[in-house]
Amino acid sequence: MKRIVTPAEKDALAAVRSESAQALLRHVLSPIEKAAFRRSFQPFRYNLNGAKIYISGRNSRHLLHLLNSKLRFINSIVDKERQSIEIPLHLREVFDDPAQVLGLPAPARNRLCAIECYTLFTAMQLGRKFFLNWRGFGRRSMAALDALFASHNAAHLFK
Helix, strand or coil, rough: CCCCHHHHHHHHHHHCCCHHHHHHHHHCHHHHHHHHCCCCCCCCEECCCCEEEEEEEHHHHHHHHHHHHHHHHHHHHHHHHHHCCCCCCHHHHHHHHHHHHHHCCHHHHHHHHHHCCCHHHHHHCCCCHHHHHCCCCCCHHHHHHHHHHCCCCCCCCCC
């Protein structure tokens, strides 16, 4: 019986075999994932601590999806690092901390949460011009956000 490859599997295989994924694979692959990758995620036997186990086609596909998930996670970390290159290292944790935004006065906090802006990093990405042009964001809210960036000596990042 011929096995039918679903579009999701094709996409996952293409993502794992892409050039950018190849550079990350050596940092992500476990030995069992490496064996599954070498066998193109088809059923295979694997030596696990001296015991031969059979990895079925279903389990191989599951390994493929787990590997694809790992690669997406690592790619998101790399992308975020590229975007936060201007943020000093000692402020990276602060920029990812939702407590900073949630500590703002209620009107500013509620407006920011309405657009799912929970961190200083997200506010930095949107930029000062976005908030100035945003109709619902008043002067007091803008002053609170400016003060928050200034308190961390990062006003230059909020352009």
